[in-house]
Amino acid sequence: MARYIDIHCGFVGVTEQQFRSAHDSMLAVEATEGVRFEKAWLDPESGTAFCLCTAPSREAVLRAHERAGQPAAEVYEISIEVAS
Amino acid sequence: MARYIDIHCGFVGVTEQQFRSAHDSMLAVEATEGVRFEKAWLDPESGTAFCLCTAPSREAVLRAHERAGQPAAEVYEISIEVAS
Numbered sequence: 099m100a101r102y103i104d105i106h107c108g109f110v111g112v113t114e115q116q117f118r119s120a121h122d123s124m125l126a127v128e129a130t131e132g133v134r135f136e137k138a139w140l141d142p143e144s145g146t147a148f149c150l151c152t153a154p155s156r157e158a159v160l161r162a163h164e165r166a167g168q169p170a171a172e173v174y175e176i177s178i179e180v181a182s
Numbered sequence: 183m184a185r186y187i188d189i190h191c192g193f194v195g196v197t198e199q200q201f202r203s204a205h206d207s208m209l210a211v212e213a214t215e216g217v218r219f220e221k222a223w224l225d226p227e228s229g230t231a232f233c234l235c236t237a238p239s240r241e242a243v244l245r246a247h248e249r250a251g252q253p254a255a256e257v258y259e260i261s262i263e264v265a266s
Contacts, residue, residue: 117264178226
């Protein structure tokens with residue numbers, strides 16, 4: 099298992115409730131791909147969303163997003179993490 | 183105060199120790215701009231780094247990065263956050 103951050107676009111003007119609903123659609127499918135979504139952040143002005151997850155592979159992250167109808171534009175494997 | 187995620191490029195092949203050192207350089211200047219860096223993640227294969235911070239403005243985030251010699255390519259204000 100590894101950790102990933104993925105980036106989505108196209109969420110301009112999305113509300114917290116709508117974003118939570120989109121996140122719930124990810125949670126509904128994550129088990130089928132062995133993915134565990136931890137957090138998601140949204141900048142509604144630019145419409146950019148970030149998800150932090152644990153998954154068996156980059157491909158699993160992409161598939162989970164596609165299953166949920168929320169395709170990710172970019173997926174990064176973040177093998178290094180620093181907390182202040 | 184608001185929360186921001188910023189993205190940096192150019193960290194290809196950077197080790198955990200080197201990344202921690204870069205993060206420490208951010209922590210050394212953050213107070214001058216009222217920024218609080220919380221976490222940083224790195225994908226050393228693509229050289230892409232992500233920082234999560236709290237700050238008074240986008241400009242303060244940019245200035246803190248410049249002071250530390252770690253200019254950020256993109257800064258997003260993330261007013262919406264969902265945790266699983």
